[in-house]
Amino acid sequence: MTPVTPADTVTDRFSALRPYQDDEVASVLSRLSHDDEFQAAIARFRLPRLDAVAPWLTRALIGYGLRRRMRGIHSITEFQRHIADYMEHMIERTVDGLEIHGLEALDGNQAYLFIGNHRDISLDPAFVNFALYLHNRNTVRIAIGDNLLEKPYVSDLMRLNKSFIVPRSSTGKREMIKAFQLLSEYIQHSIEIDNHSVWMAQRQGRAKNGIDRTDPAIIKMLCMAKRAENRDAPLAQIIAGLHVVPVSISYEYDPCDVQKARELAATESDGSYQKLAFEDMRSIAAGIVGDKGRVNLRFGTALNGGDFDSVEALTEEIDRQVLEGYRLYPSHFLALEKLGEHPELLELDDVTSADRARFEARLAEVPKELRPWWLRQYANPVINCRAPMLLDA
Secondary structure (H helix, E strand, O other), X not given: OOOOOHHHOOOHHHOOOOOOOHHHHHHHHHHHHOOHHHHHHHHHHHOHHHHHHOHHHHHHHHHHHHHHHHOOOOOHHHHHXXXXXXXXXXXXXXXXXXXXXXXXXXXXXXXXXXXXXXXXXXXXXXXXXXXXXXXXXXXXXXXXXXXXXXXXHHHHHHHHOOEEEEOOOOOOHHHHHHHHHHHHHHHHHHHHHOOOOEEEEXXXXXXXXXXXXXXXXXHHHHHHHHHHHOOOOOHHHHHHHHXXXXXXXXXXXXXXXXXXXXXXXXXXHHOOOOOOOOHHHHHHHHHHHOOOEEEEEEEOOOOOOOOOOOHHHHHHHHHHHHHHOOOOOHHHHHHHHHHOOOHHHOOOOOOOHHHXXXXXXXXXXXXXXXXXXXXXXXXXXXXXXXXXXXXXX
């Protein structure tokens, strides 16, 4: 992976949103290793019983362990190598099989803007990075909403992992436009100047209902930088310069499926859902440690030669590639069968008795009042891939 040094990254114009650089790593790691809240968060997760009776001791142990682990990290690349080790352990424990397709067809020397469907806050881009790591390619810069950066230590960790900040909490139309203009310029700079790939989701927030659709607002934001230079710049030309590649990721089982079902049910009954404090952080932890079954990751074809004359045409092509690359597992068909809908879309020939037993055991753990929503998020991908006109996203 290419080292991240001040000479080949963005200028201070983007300092408020860009990832950290190599010359900032030492001070950030030192800050993290002495951060009481960070130590407390790790202690509650790793040493809950001891932390309940002797928090001072767990803080000391965690702090010592952090400083020891961080001693050999002097660059973003070295930090991400540690993450790759954790990814390998996580995959061994929680993934039954990881398949990666399409990456070999992409030029290893070209930077791409990967636009992917979004199911897990941290794991979607993490699997993309792991695939690139396995193929000895440079990892991506990751778009992450500022709503997730509830604590300074979270922001530090994300930016050490090459995340950059997407504004979602700006107030006022003028402020938001200015923030998105800078974001658009940063993404363009990453691809065209730094030759550094970027990953971003096709829509804001996870597709909790299992329906993957590209938000046209994402495409409009990407065009802002070029349109500021030339308001008549053709859409196809802008997208060709960004080397957009749709990416599909599918999980046989979602570790956050019950929480998503709870949110969907509350939104349906109350009109909205109010997240608890640090709920996103708990979702990240649940996604990492939870059982995922099989995982499939597919890189699509770069949208360089397309004749896209409208945002709608472009979003349709991204959606087409995302859905074409989406892997449907037995869990998806069994959920649709359980709902009793669209029997013409069912494909159960390859569903084994073990698949069915695993599905039923998992469903049995879901509270009864949430089961319709739980089933829907697994069934909807079948409908969306096979007969999307039947869905209203």
